Amino acid sequence: MPGKSITEHNNKAIKQTFFRLYFYVCASPFKDKLSPNRNNPSPRIKGLLLKLNLSSILLLGIALGACTSLQQPIMQHAADSNFKELKTCTSFISDIETTIRTANVIDAEARRIPGYPYLRTNRFLSDFRHEKLSNRAFAHWVNHLLTLGLDGWRIELANLPHTAKDQLAKLANQINRSQIKASGMGVDEALQYCSNILKAVDLDEPDEQQNLKLKATTPDEYNTWQRVLGLYPITALVFRSGISRWHKNTRRVFALPLGKLPVSGSLIQYTPPPDSVQLTSLQVSQIINSSFNNALGIPEPADEDVKRLFDSFAPVFEIDVVTNDDRIGTVEWDNSGQAEINIHSPKVYRHFSYTRIAENILLQLNYTIWFPSRPKTSSFDLLGGHLDGITWRVTLLPNGNPWLYDTMHNCGCYHLVFPTRDATIIKQTQIINEPVFIPQIISPDITKGPLDFQSILRPILRIAHGSHYIERVYFESSRSVQAINYQYADSRELRSLKLDDGNYRSLYGQDGIIKSSQRNERYLFWPMGIPSPGAMRQWGHHAIAFVGRRHFDDARLFEEYFRYPDIGND
Numbered sequence: 325m326p327g328k329s330i331t332e333h334n335n336k337a338i339k340q341t342f343f344r345l346y347f348y349v350c351a352s353p354f355k356d357k358l359s360p361n362r363n364n365p366s367p368r369i370k371g372l373l374l375k376l377n378l379s380s381i382l383l384l385g386i387a388l389g390a391c392t393s394l395q396q397p398i399m400q401h402a403a404d405s406n407f408k409e410l411k412t413c414t415s416f417i418s419d420i421e422t423t424i425r426t427a428n429v430i431d432a433e434a435r436r437i438p439g440y441p442y443l444r445t446n447r448f449l450s451d452f453r454h455e456k457l458s459n460r461a462f463a464h465w466v467n468h469l470l471t472l473g474l475d476g477w478r479i480e481l482a483n484l485p486h487t488a489k490d491q492l493a494k495l496a497n498q499i500n501r502s503q504i505k506a507s508g509m510g511v512d513e514a515l516q517y518c519s520n521i522l523k524a525v526d527l528d529e530p531d532e533q534q535n536l537k538l539k540a541t542t543p544d545e546y547n548t549w550q551r552v553l554g555l556y557p558i559t560a561l562v563f564r565s566g567i568s569r570w571h572k573n574t575r576r577v578f579a580l581p582l583g584k585l586p587v588s589g590s591l592i593q594y595t596p597p598p599d600s601v602q603l604t605s606l607q608v609s610q611i612i613n614s615s616f617n618n619a620l621g622i623p624e625p626a627d628e629d630v631k632r633l634f635d636s637f638a639p640v641f642e643i644d645v646v647t648n649d650d651r652i653g654t655v656e657w658d659n660s661g662q663a664e665i666n667i668h669s670p671k672v673y674r675h676f677s678y679t680r681i682a683e684n685i686l687l688q689l690n691y692t693i694w695f696p697s698r699p700k701t702s703s704f705d706l707l708g709g710h711l712d713g714i715t716w717r718v719t720l721l722p723n724g725n726p727w728l729y730d731t732m733h734n735c736g737c738y739h740l741v742f743p744t745r746d747a748t749i750i751k752q753t754q755i756i757n758e759p760v761f762i763p764q765i766i767s768p769d770i771t772k773g774p775l776d777f778q779s780i781l782r783p784i785l786r787i788a789h790g791s792h793y794i795e796r797v798y799f800e801s802s803r804s805v806q807a808i809n810y811q812y813a814d815s816r817e818l819r820s821l822k823l824d825d826g827n828y829r830s831l832y833g834q835d836g837i838i839k840s841s842q843r844n845e846r847y848l849f850w851p852m853g854i855p856s857p858g859a860m861r862q863w864g865h866h867a868i869a870f871v872g873r874r875h876f877d878d879a880r881l882f883e884e885y886f887r888y889p890d891i892g893n894d
Contacts, residue, residue, distance in 0.1 A: 330724055353652050356775045367707040380788045396566050397526045410525060413518030413598065417441055419495060420477065420515065429483040429829075431819055432836035433864050435474040435542050441894035442519035442528065444472040445540045446864055450609075452620065455535040460619040462533060468622075469540065470519060475816075477515055480818045493724055545867040545875060546853035554851020560756060560871045563852060567758055567870065574740075577795050578763045585796065588789050589646035591805045594670055594693075598809060600635040608636065609724030612687060620677065624685045633832050634674050634812070637689050637726070640782055641672075642805070644789040649712075652693040652810065655831060657823050662840055663711060663831055665696040670810040673818065675863070679719060681883045686727060689718045690863075692734065692815060699790055711838060711860050716785060719882070721746060723891050729766065729783065731794055732876055735843075735858050736866035740877065741885075742766050748887040757872030760885045764797060836865035 325611060409561070419442050434444035443466070452465050481489065489511075497516040527533050529883045561780040603611075611633065625633065643650050653667040673692040678685055692715045700708030713734035721727045729742040743749060744766045752759045785797040833839050835855065843858030850857070852870040866876035874881070 327701075330630060349408065349798070397522070399547050407525075410521060412628065413521050416496065416514060417518055420481075422494065423484065423492060424452050424477075424480045427484050427488055428834060429480050429682050430828060431476045431479045431483075432834055433479075433819065433862055434476055435864075436476075437469065437539050438474075439498035439538070439539065440469075440473075440522075440536065442473045442515070442522055443469040443536075443540075444476050445469055445542055446472065446546075447542045447875060447877045448536060448680070448879045448890055450540055450542040451680060453540050458619060464619040464622075466523065466536070468620075470523060472573075474512075474516060477814075478512065479819045481511060485827060488795075524806050541832070542717070542864075545855070545865055546873050547855060548853065550850055551853040554853075556851060556853070559796075559851040561765065563849075564758065564871050571761055571763075574761070574763050574793075577793075579644070582786070582796055582798060585786060586788075587644050589644055589650070591681070591803075592643055592645045592651075593644065593784070593805050593807045594641040594652055594672075594810045595807050596638040596640070596672075596782070597811060600638055601632065602782075603632055603636040603724075603892040605780060607724070608633065608720065608780070609722060612720060612724065613720050620685075621684050625687075630676060633720075634676075634689055634691075636780055637720075638672070638782065638812075639691060639716050640784040641714075641787060641810075642694060642784050643787045643792075646789040647699065649695055649699045650789045650792070652695060654813070655694050655818055655821065655823055657829070659824060661823065661829075663821075663838065665694050665711070667696065671807055671813050672810050673813050673815040675815040677717075677863075677877060678879075679881060681886075681888045682881050684722075684888055686722075690815070691716045691718075694734070695792060696863065698792060701790070707791075707858065707859070708846065709841055709843045711841040713860060714785075714787070714792060715876075716783075721891065722888070726766075727889075728882065729797065731785075732866060732868055733776075733792070734860045734866075734877060735841075736861065736868045737858065738793065739868040740794060743886055746889040746891070747882075748889070750885055750887060752885065754872070757818065758869040758874070766797065770835075819862075834861040836862040 328371050359615045377542040434446050437443045437445055439827045447662055449465065449468055449472070457465060481492070484492070492511050496511045511804040527536060568771045611625050611629045612623050615623045615629070618624060633814060638856065641652065643652075645651060648667055651665075652672075653665040654669040654671045655673075656664055656666050658664045670694075673694075675690050675692075677690060679688055680686075693713055696708050698712040710732075714731060715734060716729070716731045718729055719727045726744055728744055728747045731742075739761065741760055741762050742764050743762060749762065749765075781799040784798050784852045785794055786798070787793070788795050822828055822829045822832055831838060837856050838860040841858075841860040845858040846856050849870065856872070857870075864877055868874050868876050
């Protein structure tokens with residue numbers, strides 16, 4: 325062919341073959357391509373099949389994959405020319421998604437739902453997919469998915485380079501000016517508008533609603549292939565033995581009187597801001613019980629009430645400080661673009677979550693602190709490395725009292741549960757799987773004062789130097805130790821931190837892991853299936869058991885380990 329290379333000619337032929345196959349397979353439902361008797365294909369299909377060689381078969385597979393993707397709602401809209409506004413919104417959202425993926429700024433906190441790019445889910449919301457929901461309940465559930473989707477987009481758009489942001493703003497303004505509003509609208513407003521357009525079209529039929537429920541899954545954080553290669557049935561027994569030794573050593577520490585706990589440096593208490601007002605149990609109960617008024621029965625307090633709850637239950641972190649690695653601080657980027665902890669600005673990051681037990685949905689308050697590192701004790705130390713942190717969680721009953729407390733390091737390691745007198749322990753019968761570890765029961769009364777006017781005592785968390793292991797939880801301190809006030813921050817800030825050049829970047833990678841915090845333990849612990857064990861990671865990615873499968877944000881994490889109390893809601 326004059327003026328064209330053989331390669332160009334072959335590429336053109338391949339493209340033509342692909343689109344011919346795509347047209348025959350996908351232009352209308354596949355069943356229409358064959359006669360009623362599947363063993364007697366139409367002459368046109370028979371002629372095409374006779375010409376297939378290996379390359380064509382591969383192309384047919386690609387065409388079938390493309391056809392499958394077209395069955396996703398978002399792709400169906402792209403091919404629909406009857407509803408111009410719908411097609412415009414689909415194109416706009418497609419551009420948004422392409423820009424985000426190209427810039428490598430995907431936020432992994434909530435999982436995208438295939439075919440519904442404007443919706444995302446998490447383990448708590450995915451748990452509702454198994455239930456028969458009323459129309460009102462389904463609509464409320466979808467609105468939660470939409471809220472996660474829009475929040476994820478806002479984070480990702482904030483982390484885009486300035487040039488990409490400007491381009492999307494122009495695109496949104498042009499599309500909206502011509503199709504939606506004469507004055508145009510910004511990217512965020514356009515995304516909200518278009519998401520509601522797509523939601524209304526995608527989910528107006530029962531079968532479409534069922535399709536969404538089937539897809540609204542949240543995969544676990546374990547790689548089965550790692551367990552297969554690592555001979556998990558055998559290696560799990562070795563790990564189980566090591567876990568039992570750690571439990572035994574930890575119980576020995578918790579058995580010591582508080583005054584006998586070792587102090588290698590100076591005890592410093594990081595305390596809540598002085599203006600943190602504490603509510604009574606009655607006030608907490610009123611906030612919780614007045615916030616259930618929705619079709620799913622999820623407690624949804626107003627923003628101001630959420631702040632008051634966080635202030636009321638904020639813990640004191642009592643740390644044995646030997647070096648600056650034992651001081652908490654603010655997460656920032658240094659000049660080289662690596663995460664560092666500014667210990668001159670102590671900060672506690674907060675967010676709320678939920679857990680389910682039977683028909684009950686309980687509100688949870690999460691408090692997270694960050695250390696510059698877990699210093700290595702030697703060159704052979706597998707556990708030390710850049711960054712370290714702890715998350716402390718309070719699970720509240722409708723009567724305003726804590727049901728239980730639990731904590732983990734921000735790698736998902738060292739999960740400890742501290743039940744109160746209202747959480748009856750169910751005997752664990754696991755033989756192989758890792759049990760939930762309860763080093764201490766909060767048996768003393770954690771409130772004080774007359775019934776219905778009880779003040780809530782602040783938990784004090786005693787934390788060791790270096791390893792940052794929690795060694796005790798107690799509620800009243802008569803000792804005089806140095807105190808430093810910390811400030812509050814929203815955990816959401818960590819998903820979009822400002823760089824020196826004015827751009828923003830998430831602390832977490834697109835896989836939810838902080839790569840700079842990787843530990844050498846990953847070279848030995850990989851057979852348990854957890855990606856990069858020991859590394860700090862994002863909410864929604866904390867596997868908390870090496871043996872078995874368990875997550876810090878599992879919707880029903882506590883259901884098989886603790887009984888829900890027989891209490892009133894007031």
